[in-house]
Amino acid sequence: xxxxxxxxxxxxxxxxxxxxxxxxxxxxxxxxxxxxxxxxxxxxxxxxxxxxxxxxxxxxxxxxxxxxxxxxxxxxxxxxxxxxxxxxxxxxxxxxxxxxxxxxxxxxxxxxxxxxxxxxxxxxxxxxxxxxxxxxxxxxxxxxxxxxxxxxxxxxxxxxxxxxxxxxxxxxxxxxxxxxxxxxxxxxxxx
Amino acid sequence: xxxxxxxxxxxxxxxxxxxxxxxxxxxxxxxxxxxxxxxxxxxxxxxxxxxxxxxxxxxxxxxxxxxxxxxxxxxxxxxxxxxxxxxxxxxxxxxxxxxxxxxxxxxxxxxxxxxxxxxxxxxxxxxxxxxxxxxxxxxxx
Numbered sequence: 591x592x593x594x595x596x597x598x599x600x601x602x603x604x605x606x607x608x609x610x611x612x613x614x615x616x617x618x619x620x621x622x623x624x625x626x627x628x629x630x631x632x633x634x635x636x637x638x639x640x641x642x643x644x645x646x647x648x649x650x651x652x653x654x655x656x657x658x659x660x661x662x663x664x665x666x667x668x669x670x671x672x673x674x675x676x677x678x679x680x681x682x683x684x685x686x687x688x689x690x691x692x693x694x695x696x697x698x699x700x701x702x703x704x705x706x707x708x709x710x711x712x713x714x715x716x717x718x719x720x721x722x723x724x725x726x727x728x729x730x731x732x733x734x735x736x737x738x739x740x741x742x743x744x745x746x747x748x749x750x751x752x753x754x755x756x757x758x759x760x761x762x763x764x765x766x767x768x769x770x771x772x773x774x775x776x777x778x779x780x781x
Numbered sequence: 782x783x784x785x786x787x788x789x790x791x792x793x794x795x796x797x798x799x800x801x802x803x804x805x806x807x808x809x810x811x812x813x814x815x816x817x818x819x820x821x822x823x824x825x826x827x828x829x830x831x832x833x834x835x836x837x838x839x840x841x842x843x844x845x846x847x848x849x850x851x852x853x854x855x856x857x858x859x860x861x862x863x864x865x866x867x868x869x870x871x872x873x874x875x876x877x878x879x880x881x882x883x884x885x886x887x888x889x890x891x892x893x894x895x896x897x898x899x900x901x902x903x904x905x906x907x908x909x910x911x912x913x914x915x916x917x918x919x920x921x922x
């Protein structure tokens with residue numbers, strides 16, 4: 591892939607794409623592929639749904655690329671993704687949780703998402719801890735969980751989170767603070 | 782004030798994050814999943830399709846604009862011709878009327894050869910051109 595494009599900013603890549611450079615779009619999609627997909631998987635608790643929404647989000651980005659006028663492409667993209675997740679949840683009831691099992695398969699969704707391959711025995715402790723943390727994350731209020739996952743899963747800055755959620759920076763920080771405190775307190779109880 | 786709150790809150794949050802950084806990254810950074818290749822292909826195909834459609838629309842818009850401009854120019858040119866023709870006709874009418882006026886002044890007999898309605902119309906036109914209506918014209922004469 592073009593080295594020059596790898597160093598180009600998101601907004602410039604989008605501009606190049608609009609000028610007809612399909613390669614610029616590929617670079618942009620690749621840049622956020624894992625972050626966005628991981629966030630969608632955690633937010634939706636289901637890989638199949640995450641795949642559909644991932645495609646929808648990018649289709650929407652393509653369709654609205656001309657209208658992009660915000661400071662951060664990342665924040666704009668997450669705003670689109672978040673709205674799509676909200677729409678999806680509204681349409682699909684009952685809501686899914688990461689601990690839910692389906693049909694004959696008794697593996698909770700969280701294990702299917704987080705462990706594509708079986709974990710070696712040495713990683714069991716980390717695996718257990720991961721499950722505990724994810725369970726705690728699941729019990730967080732929606733607005734705190736949202737901020738927490740955007741931060742730790744997608745590595746968004748607090749400014750980008752605030753933009754994506756349409757809330758003041760202070761609110762985003764406050765929600766993350768509360769989420770982190772709760773996780774920390776509950777982990778201390780568990781330990 | 783708000784900025785101060787933000788920065789102290791941000792410091793708190795960052796400190797909390799730092800404390801749990803190792804744990805959080807061991808949990809969240811292990812996930813290295815990619816969406817399936819078909820999804821990526823579909824997205825890139827859609828991106829290419831959109832770009833082609835955009836190019837086509839741009840060309841179409843350009844052609845429409847050019848056609849509209851050409852139609853506008855044609856309209857202006859034909860309008861010019863029309864105005865020119867109208868002026869020529871008016872000039873001719875004026876000449877005829879002037880001549881009739883002179884003739885009528887010298888020898889009213891010629892006007893008698895014209896039929897009654899056209900004579901009346903001509904007379905009315907002549908009066909109007911001189912700024913009279915029928916009553917004031919005859920009052921003066």
